[in-house]
Structure formats: C-alpha cells, structure tokens
Amino acid sequence: MIELTTTRHNPLIDPSLHVWEWQIPVYLFLGGLVAGLMIIAGIRLIVLRPSRREALVCCTIGPLLGLAALSLGMFALFLDLAHKLHVWRLYTTFEPTSPMSWGSWILLLVYPALLANALAHLPEAIPALARRFPVLVAISDFILARLRLVLAIGFANVALGVALGIYTGILLGALGARPLWNSALLGPLFLFSGLSAAAALLHGILVLSAPDEERPAFADFLLSSLARVSGARPLDPNAGPVLAGADNSFLTIELALLGLFLLGHLTSTAVHRQAAGLLLTGPYAAPFWVFVVGLGILIPLLLQTLELTHRIRHTLAPAVLVLFGGIALRVILVAAGQESHWFHALN
Amino acid sequence: MESPDRSPQPYWNSYWAGFGLGLVLLASFVIMGRGLGASGAFTTAVAAAAHAIAPAHAGHNAFYAEYLGDGSRSPLKDWLVFEVLGVFAGGFLSGVLANRLKFTVEKGPRISTAPRLALAFTGGALMGIGAKIALGCTSGQALTGGALLNVGSWAFMLCVFAGAYAVAYFVRKQWT
Amino acid sequence: MNAPFFKYGLFGDETSLILAFVIGIAFGFFLERAGFGSGRKLAAQFYFTDLSVLKVMFTAIITAMTGVYLLARIGFLDLSLVYLVPTFVVPQIVGGLLLGVGFVIGGYCPGTSCVSAATGRIDGMVYLAGMLAGLFGFAEVYPSLETFLHSTSLGQITLPALFHVSYGLLVFAVVLMALAAFAAAEWAEKKTAGKLPDPNGSLTALPWRLTPVRRLAFGLAALGLAAALAGSPYRGARVTVDTRDLALRASHDATSLAPATLADWIIQGRNDFALVDVRSETDFASYHIPTAQNLPLASLNADFAPRNQTIILCSDDGTQAAQAWFLLQAQGFRSVYLLSGGLRAWRDQVLFPKPSAEAPAAAFEKQAQVAKYFGGAPQTTGASAAPAPALPKLAPPVLAAGPAGATQPPPKKKKEGC
Known part of the structure; x- marks a missing residue:
C-alpha cells in the first residue's frame, strides 16, 4: 500500500529498474568488435612487409567492416538517447573526468584512422574499384611511399583501438550505483572480448572465401558472384591459422579476465558478492555459463585448437559462436548489472 | 590450411553407441530425476514465439499456457531447451571430429531433392503432432519411458515401429 | 548422498539448466556417433537393411533400465522421484502410429533431426521446420482435442505395477527380449542386405570368440538376472529413521511458524514455500488459507515436492499436521514447519484479532488490515464475549490497495515431460 511516492519508489530513481534495453549491449559489442579490428589491422600494418600483408583480410576488409560496424553501433547508441536532437552537444565540450566525453571524442578519431588503414591497400585488394576511381590508387601510393605515415597509421589504429575497447568497459565501470560493474577489469575484459570477436570474424570470412567441396553449390555460386561483382582478389588462406591461433590466445585471456573479474567481486563486500552471485548461481547463471562461457568461449577454443592441430577442418562454427558469445557477454552483463543493487544487501 | 585425409570415418558399433x-540417460535419471527429451524444447520455442507475436492469443490457449509457465521467468529458460541446445553442440562436435559435416540431402538414389524435402517437411509436421498427442517423442517416451518400464511408453514404442513398418512400403522410392 | 540430486535439492534451477546443456552435448554426441544424423541410416531400419535404430535404442534402454534398477535397489536412487510420463492408452497408441508414419516419411525423429541439422543435412533442417509447423498447427486445434488427449488415463504406472509382476523379473525379461531381438536383427540384416557381419561388432557372427560386444551383452544379461532375484527397487518400504535426531528436531522450537508470519508471507506474495493443508477434502472445501494445497494425510506421498522445498503444514489444531511432519521428516524432507496452533490459531490471531491492553494501537491497526486482507474482521474490545464469528467465505475479497501478486495462485509448475 503505497500512499506516498517517495524517491525510493520513483521508478526513475529505483536502481533495480532496467532502463537500458538492447541498444546499449549492441553498441558495446560493436564498439569492442571495431576496437579489435583496428588493433589487428594496425599490428598487421606495422609488423608485416607490404607484400606479406595478407592484403585483403586484416588490412582492408577488417577496417572496412569496422567502419560499417561503428556506424551501426553509433546508430544503436543514438536510438538509446532520450534527446536525440541534442546529440551534437556532446562535441561542444570536453570533460576529462567523464568516460562519456572521452568516448565521444575517441569515436570521432576512430573514423579517419580506420579509413586511412583501409585506403592503404584498397587498390590491391579490390582492383575493380581502383580502376573506376583512380584517385584511390593515388592515395594508396601516397601512403605506402611514406614509411613513417604507414607506421603512424598503424600505431594510431592500435592506440585508438585499445582506447576504444577499454572505454566500452569503463563506460559501465564508471556507474558506481551498479555493484556488478564496479571493476576496472571490465575495460580489459571487453577489449579482449572485442579482439577475439574481431579475429573470429576475419577467420570466418577466410573460411567462407576458401573453396569447399562440402558446401552446397548455391552457396559457392553466391560467394563467387559476390567476389566477381566486387572485383576483389582472392583471399590469402595462410592468414587462417594465424587468426585462429590469435583468437585462441584472446579467448584464453578473456576467460582468465572473466575469472579474475568474478574473483574480485567474490572477495569484495557483501554487495559485490551478491552481484557476482547473479552470474554464478543467480537468475543469470544458466545463460552466463552456457552462452558466454560454454558456447562463446570453451567450445570455440576447443574447435580452433582442433583446427590448428589439423584434427578437423576449418569451419564457420567458431566464428559464429565467438561473435554470438561476445553479444551474450554484453547483454548479460548489462542486464545483470542493472539488477545488481546496493540495497539488496540490507535484507 | 593443409588438408590431411578428410574422408568421413565409419560410424561406431551400434551396441557401443547404444551403451x-x-x-x-542413466546420468540424467540420477542427476535430474528425469529422462531425455527433444520435442518438448521445440514446443516451448513455438509457445514462446506465439507469446511474443500474439500474447493475448497465446495466453488463452491452454496448450501454450502449459509451456509458458507462470510468467515469472522466460519460458525459454527450460530444461529441455538447454538440453536440445547441447544436442546440437554435441552432434556438431561429433560430426566435425569424424569428418561427417556436409551440406547435403539424405535420400535414396531414386528421388530428387525437392520431393525429398517436401517429404521431410511432411514427416516433421506429422512427428510434431504425434509427439504432442502421445506426450513425448522417441527420446522422451520410447527411450526414457522404455527404461523406466512405463506402460504408456511401451505401448507408444510398439506403435511407432508398427506405424513405420506399415507405411515403409509406400515411400520406398525415397530411401532405396 | 541421495539421488536424484536435483530433487534432493543438491543444486537449484539455474544449475540444472547448465547440466541440461552438458547432458545434451553427450546425448547429441552419441546420437551422431551411432549414425543417427543420417536419414538414410535411420530409415534403413524399416527396410531391414540396417537395424541400427533397434540395436542402439534397445541397448540404451536395457543399459539405463538395469542401471536404474540397481542404483535404486542399493538405496542410492529414489525411484519414486524419477518422473514418469502419465499413461493415456489410446492417445499414446494413436500418437505412436502417427510418429512412426512421420519417422519413415521424414527420415528422422525430433532428437536425431537436431543432430542431422547440426551436421549440415538440409533435409534435417527442413524436417525441423516441418515439426515447428506441425506443433503450431496442433496448438491451434488443441482445444477441440483436449477430451480425447486426456482419455483412457491410467496415471503414472509402470508395467510391473500393471501386470503385478516383480520389477526385477520384468527387467530380466526385457534384457532377454532385447538380446533375442538383436540376434534376430543380425539375422535379418544378413538376409536382406546380404552383408557379412563384422565379427567384432556382432553378437551372432562366427567364429565364436568372447569379443567386447559379447562381454557387454553378457554383462547386461547378468545384471538382469541379478535384478530378477533382488526384490523391489522402491524405497518407501525401507526408510531408515534416526529416531534420536528426529526427536531432537521435534523438540526444537524452530519447527513451527507463527500465523502472523505466514500471513505476512502470503501478503508479500512469496512463492518459495508450499503451504500444505492435511485435513480432509470436505474440511478443506469449507475453508482454507489462501494459496494452500490440499493433501490429506493418507495421500501424502513423497513426490509432491522436491526434498529441499520449504513446506508448511496446517490442520485444525495441529495434531494431524504433526503426524504429517513426522512422515515427511522420515521421507527426507528437511525444511518442514508446522503452523503453530493450527487453523484455530490462524482464526484467532489473523482473521479475528483482538486488541490487547499491552500492544500499542498501531500494531493492532496493522493486524486489522491483515485480517481484512484475508476476509476476516478485527474484534473490538466490547465484542470479546461474543461467540466465535463464522469463517469467511472462500476466495477472500481482494483489497484494491493490496500489493500486486499477493492474491495470485501459487505458480504453476511447468510441464516436466518431453
């Protein structure tokens, strides 16, 4: 019997309410994925000689996908904003203590960095496009002729990728009212989850592009027509094991970070123990263990290990599972975080 | 990506696979106090989909209501739904380890793809209906109930074989 | 440790879903290993060219059956707690026939179609789509079929109970029958497919050597024979009770619950306990506490709730409830409480509370609200000499201001079967 609505009953104040729906987890996932694609592209650009840059996958397709994913993610974020017309105001100020402010400026710098990385090898990767727009060849030649510029683009991608990946985690960690998110490990966790998603995505693209007699004819036809229309060069399959191996390292680190994240909560206050309990035994335990840990990390880890030891052939399955697990991690952490509570510990 | 021998391995001996x-199944009895199943998971999925699309309609249907629970948690958080997810994962793992992954249509040499797929769809629909009339499918009734010496399950199991043998002659072109 | 683990409260619902996934992986793995991801191999059963379906299915059945029997017989597994799908004779015959027809036309059953779809079989995926369509269609016509679907009910019943034979004897009979069926199947395969059986994978092939497969068959037959000689697998008759422990518990105050606390729980809409009324059905029909379920003492069997469920027992003055308390304790329930003072106390303290001199007025105000919530009426000081007021009608009026959920019926359990 509530006769008086005090602040504790106000639905906009009570922190047990779920204010964030699907947009925020989708944005966090895509942000992490873009961060991963940037870091992989940047590192490949820095460490490999031009001729060995597996031209298409890491250094061109990755950044191009990154641009698309970032735009999608920003759109999801925009959908979540209450005052959509005021979005420009984010760029009229810089608040050094606010992760939101950091984020909006990082996002602004990510676009040119990704674009520069993609342009460096675009004419080799998609010759048909270069024939139509000769300016692309000029840009590419301009970049590749200057080693320092190439290195600068590479380092900018890595640095911005790391910043973006960590920022997606800090964004949640900065919200003190939700005990589940009170951990500095969320930053690295989301960074490595993004890296594993990016490596898996690129690996998946390679698997799709490789000739495969087990695939039905219509799928092969679709894929080859896609290649013909885009005029893209065939992908270098040698990047496959590299990406699968990298993905395995990222997944292992992600798993370790996830363990440390939960351990940190379990050794903290009762409120944080309770918050971790939401994932470990509480209402989010089954989806967390099955979708995030089982299907999202352990099974792809097993499959990729078997692929790398040549026990099984490379399939699309790890890529699909890792991407799915990445989304599940954000969805569950955002949902469970909104349910975690400073007040529950009182009763 | 070098490719060593990738020809499908032979299946296991039936007795050992059955063992x-x-x-x-025994582990499921001991751990959960229930057997295995499959069709129930798909019923839950259909009920959840109906509930998502037309909540009022699904709420009034006694059949859906049974699978939707009391609304305190998602109906998809169901034992059989998670079990069947595992079946997909386990089947894939076994298939990929034995090089048996292949996009193909299982059929005899005397039938083309389209009619085979039409028959697969029809068979699936009949199975769905039959499983709901009988309160279970080959996993939930025949296997589980068979091991528990359930009266209904044994009647069911004998009828499955009877039904299949009775019709086998008429669809022989599909398989032989 | 007692099995089934879940029903003895070793872990909760969430953990059970994680285990479901793990068990499912093993299930899918063995189905695929057996070759059941291939519609051709499955359908070959019905043309006598490859009888793997029969062999795999019956090996699985006799393995699990002897295992269940032995674990139950040694007292590890409580067989009465393993869920048994209720029997409806005619619907299960009709459903079975339909399923058989669907099996040979579609090439799969629901479980094997998952495995076939997971290994890339397009017909398996189409089959799954067909099944979803069939289920959807069935749901739409369900209301008109309901009477048929619930006809010829025999309840949860096993073959030994139906035919009044010993459980163990029937286990042995089924094992022998299965082994005979395997021999017949191998003979039929040789006849129709003309294939020479692999001597290592066959039970009947010559030369006669003690191959691993034959060891398996002998092992199962020996277990079946042991079962035939070993008596009933059900636990009910052989409960061991630590009387000292039980007496200690009984003398402990913490086994009872005050009526006011129960009233609060019901108003809060808590559903983490089961309120069980052990009086007769007629008494229950005339009045019962909201959310209570009626289980007269005589029909109080062990499988109405999981062993870790909090149970609150009530009867008129508490005597019958106390008897039920002992019964449930002996059957392994651990958190069983008595409504202290029984329904009599419920009436005096919750439905018709009287103000007392020492309690503050505010406390009585709250009691009065609770009483109104349950359809009772607080007694003013002057009326204390009046005769006991009549119990309220069933289904107490819902107060508009009552918290949501408080008057909802207890949550409906989801279906357990397939």
Missing part, C-alpha cells in the same frame, strides 16, 4: 546413450 553410451544408455549411460547418458
């Missing part, structure tokens, strides 16, 4: 299956 393994029996141990899994």
Whole structure:
C-alpha cells in the first residue's frame, strides 16, 4: 500500500529498474568488435612487409567492416538517447573526468584512422574499384611511399583501438550505483572480448572465401558472384591459422579476465558478492555459463585448437559462436548489472 | 590450411553407441530425476514465439499456457531447451571430429531433392503432432519411458515401429 | 548422498539448466556417433537393411533400465522421484502410429533431426521446420482435442505395477527380449542386405570368440538376472529413521511458524514455500488459507515436492499436521514447519484479532488490515464475549490497495515431460 511516492519508489530513481534495453549491449559489442579490428589491422600494418600483408583480410576488409560496424553501433547508441536532437552537444565540450566525453571524442578519431588503414591497400585488394576511381590508387601510393605515415597509421589504429575497447568497459565501470560493474577489469575484459570477436570474424570470412567441396553449390555460386561483382582478389588462406591461433590466445585471456573479474567481486563486500552471485548461481547463471562461457568461449577454443592441430577442418562454427558469445557477454552483463543493487544487501 | 585425409570415418558399433546413450540417460535419471527429451524444447520455442507475436492469443490457449509457465521467468529458460541446445553442440562436435559435416540431402538414389524435402517437411509436421498427442517423442517416451518400464511408453514404442513398418512400403522410392 | 540430486535439492534451477546443456552435448554426441544424423541410416531400419535404430535404442534402454534398477535397489536412487510420463492408452497408441508414419516419411525423429541439422543435412533442417509447423498447427486445434488427449488415463504406472509382476523379473525379461531381438536383427540384416557381419561388432557372427560386444551383452544379461532375484527397487518400504535426531528436531522450537508470519508471507506474495493443508477434502472445501494445497494425510506421498522445498503444514489444531511432519521428516524432507496452533490459531490471531491492553494501537491497526486482507474482521474490545464469528467465505475479497501478486495462485509448475 503505497500512499506516498517517495524517491525510493520513483521508478526513475529505483536502481533495480532496467532502463537500458538492447541498444546499449549492441553498441558495446560493436564498439569492442571495431576496437579489435583496428588493433589487428594496425599490428598487421606495422609488423608485416607490404607484400606479406595478407592484403585483403586484416588490412582492408577488417577496417572496412569496422567502419560499417561503428556506424551501426553509433546508430544503436543514438536510438538509446532520450534527446536525440541534442546529440551534437556532446562535441561542444570536453570533460576529462567523464568516460562519456572521452568516448565521444575517441569515436570521432576512430573514423579517419580506420579509413586511412583501409585506403592503404584498397587498390590491391579490390582492383575493380581502383580502376573506376583512380584517385584511390593515388592515395594508396601516397601512403605506402611514406614509411613513417604507414607506421603512424598503424600505431594510431592500435592506440585508438585499445582506447576504444577499454572505454566500452569503463563506460559501465564508471556507474558506481551498479555493484556488478564496479571493476576496472571490465575495460580489459571487453577489449579482449572485442579482439577475439574481431579475429573470429576475419577467420570466418577466410573460411567462407576458401573453396569447399562440402558446401552446397548455391552457396559457392553466391560467394563467387559476390567476389566477381566486387572485383576483389582472392583471399590469402595462410592468414587462417594465424587468426585462429590469435583468437585462441584472446579467448584464453578473456576467460582468465572473466575469472579474475568474478574473483574480485567474490572477495569484495557483501554487495559485490551478491552481484557476482547473479552470474554464478543467480537468475543469470544458466545463460552466463552456457552462452558466454560454454558456447562463446570453451567450445570455440576447443574447435580452433582442433583446427590448428589439423584434427578437423576449418569451419564457420567458431566464428559464429565467438561473435554470438561476445553479444551474450554484453547483454548479460548489462542486464545483470542493472539488477545488481546496493540495497539488496540490507535484507 | 593443409588438408590431411578428410574422408568421413565409419560410424561406431551400434551396441557401443547404444551403451553410451544408455549411460547418458542413466546420468540424467540420477542427476535430474528425469529422462531425455527433444520435442518438448521445440514446443516451448513455438509457445514462446506465439507469446511474443500474439500474447493475448497465446495466453488463452491452454496448450501454450502449459509451456509458458507462470510468467515469472522466460519460458525459454527450460530444461529441455538447454538440453536440445547441447544436442546440437554435441552432434556438431561429433560430426566435425569424424569428418561427417556436409551440406547435403539424405535420400535414396531414386528421388530428387525437392520431393525429398517436401517429404521431410511432411514427416516433421506429422512427428510434431504425434509427439504432442502421445506426450513425448522417441527420446522422451520410447527411450526414457522404455527404461523406466512405463506402460504408456511401451505401448507408444510398439506403435511407432508398427506405424513405420506399415507405411515403409509406400515411400520406398525415397530411401532405396 | 541421495539421488536424484536435483530433487534432493543438491543444486537449484539455474544449475540444472547448465547440466541440461552438458547432458545434451553427450546425448547429441552419441546420437551422431551411432549414425543417427543420417536419414538414410535411420530409415534403413524399416527396410531391414540396417537395424541400427533397434540395436542402439534397445541397448540404451536395457543399459539405463538395469542401471536404474540397481542404483535404486542399493538405496542410492529414489525411484519414486524419477518422473514418469502419465499413461493415456489410446492417445499414446494413436500418437505412436502417427510418429512412426512421420519417422519413415521424414527420415528422422525430433532428437536425431537436431543432430542431422547440426551436421549440415538440409533435409534435417527442413524436417525441423516441418515439426515447428506441425506443433503450431496442433496448438491451434488443441482445444477441440483436449477430451480425447486426456482419455483412457491410467496415471503414472509402470508395467510391473500393471501386470503385478516383480520389477526385477520384468527387467530380466526385457534384457532377454532385447538380446533375442538383436540376434534376430543380425539375422535379418544378413538376409536382406546380404552383408557379412563384422565379427567384432556382432553378437551372432562366427567364429565364436568372447569379443567386447559379447562381454557387454553378457554383462547386461547378468545384471538382469541379478535384478530378477533382488526384490523391489522402491524405497518407501525401507526408510531408515534416526529416531534420536528426529526427536531432537521435534523438540526444537524452530519447527513451527507463527500465523502472523505466514500471513505476512502470503501478503508479500512469496512463492518459495508450499503451504500444505492435511485435513480432509470436505474440511478443506469449507475453508482454507489462501494459496494452500490440499493433501490429506493418507495421500501424502513423497513426490509432491522436491526434498529441499520449504513446506508448511496446517490442520485444525495441529495434531494431524504433526503426524504429517513426522512422515515427511522420515521421507527426507528437511525444511518442514508446522503452523503453530493450527487453523484455530490462524482464526484467532489473523482473521479475528483482538486488541490487547499491552500492544500499542498501531500494531493492532496493522493486524486489522491483515485480517481484512484475508476476509476476516478485527474484534473490538466490547465484542470479546461474543461467540466465535463464522469463517469467511472462500476466495477472500481482494483489497484494491493490496500489493500486486499477493492474491495470485501459487505458480504453476511447468510441464516436466518431453
């Protein structure tokens, strides 16, 4: 019997309410994925000689996908904003203590960095496009002729990728009212989850592009027509094991970070123990263990290990599972975080 | 990506595969106090989909209501739904380890793809209906109930074989 | 440790879903290993060219059956707690026939179609789509079929109970029958497919050597024979009770619950306990506490709730409830409480509370609200000499201001079967 609505009953104040729906987890996932694609592209650009840059996958397709994913993610974020017309105001100020402010400026710098990385090898990767727009060849030649510029683009991608990946985690960690998110490990966790998603995505693209007699004819036809229309060069399959191996390292680190994240909560206050309990035994335990840990990390880890030891052939399955697990991690952490509570510990 | 021998491995001996299956079933009895199942998961999925699309309609249907629970948690958080997810994962793992992954249509040499797929769809629909009339499918009734000496399950199991043998002659072109 | 683990409260619902996934992986793995991801191999059963379906299915059945029997017989597994799908004779015959027809036309059953779809079989995926369509269609016509679907009910019943034979004897009979069926199947395969059986994978092939497969068959037959000689697998008759422990518990105050606390729980809409009324059905029909379920003492069997469920027992003055308390304790329930003072106390303290001199007025105000919530009426000081007021009608009026959920019926359990 509530006769008086005090602040504790106000639905906009009570922190047990779920204010964030699907947009925020989708944005966090895509942000992490873009961060991963940037870091992989940047590192490949820095460490490999031009001729060995597996031209298409890491250094061109990755950044191009990154641009698309970032735009999608920003759109999801925009959908979540209450005052959509005021979005420009984010760029009229810089608040050094606010992760939101950091984020909006990082996002602004990510676009040119990704674009520069993609342009460096675009004419080799998609010759048909270069024939139509000769300016692309000029840009590419301009970049590749200057080693320092190439290195600068590479380092900018890595640095911005790391910043973006960590920022997606800090964004949640900065919200003190939700005990589940009170951990500095969320930053690295989301960074490595993004890296594993990016490596898996690129690996998946390679698997799709490789000739495969087990695939039905219509799928092969679709894929080859896609290649013909885009005029893209065939992908270098040698990047496959590299990406699968990298993905395995990222997944292992992600798993370790996830363990440390939960351990940190379990050794903290009762409120944080309770918050971790939401994932470990509480209402989010089954989806967390099955979708995030089982299907999202352990099974792809097993499959990729078997692929790398040549026990099984490379399939699309790890890529699909890792991407799915990445989304599940954000969805569950955002949902469970909104349910975690400073007040529950009182009763 | 070098490719060593990738020809499909032979299946396991039926008795040993059955023994393994029996141990899994026994583990399910011991751990959960219930057997295995499959069709129930798909019923839950259909009920959840109906509930998402037309909540009022699904709420009034006594059949859906049974699978939707009391609304305190998602109906998809169901034992059989998670079990069937595992079946997909386990089947894939076994298939990929034995090089048996292949996009193909299982059929005899005397039938083309389209009619085979039409028959697969029809068979699936009949199975769905039959499983709901009988309160279970080959996993939930025949296997589980068979091991528990359930009266209904044994009647069901004998009828499955009877029904299949009775019709086998008429669809022989599909398989032989 | 007692099995089934879940029903003895070793872990909760969430953990059970994680285990479901793990058990499912093993299930899918063995189905695929057996070759059941291939519609051709499955359908070959019905043309006598490859009888794997029969062999795999019956090996699995006799393995699990002897295993269940032995674990139950040694007292590890409580067989009465393993869920048994209720029997409806005619619907299960009709459903079975339909399923058989669907099996040979579609090439799969629901479980094997998952495995076939997971290994890339397009017909398996189409089959799954067909099944979803069939289920959807069935749901739409369900209301008109309901009477048929619930006809010829025999309840949860096993073959030994139906035919009044010993459980163990029937286990042995089924094992022998299965082994005979395997021999017949191998003979039929040789006849129709003309294939020479692999001597290592066959039970009947010559030369006669003690191959691993034959060891398995002998092992199962020996277990079946042991079962035939070993008596009933059900636990009910052989409960061991630590009387000292039980007496200690009984003398402990913490086994009872005050009526006011129960009233609060019901108003809060808590559903983490089961309120069980052990009086007769007629008494229950005339009045019962909201959310209570009626289980007269005589029909109080062990499988109405999981062993870790909090149970609150009530009867008129508490005597019958106390008897039920002992019964449930002996059957392994651990958190069983008595409504202290029984329904009599419920009436005096919750439905018709009287103000007392020492309690503050505010406390009585709250009691009065609770009483109104349950359809009772607080007694003013002057009326204390009046005769006991009549119990309220069933289904107490819902107060508009009552918290949501408080008057909802207890949550409906989801279906357990397939």
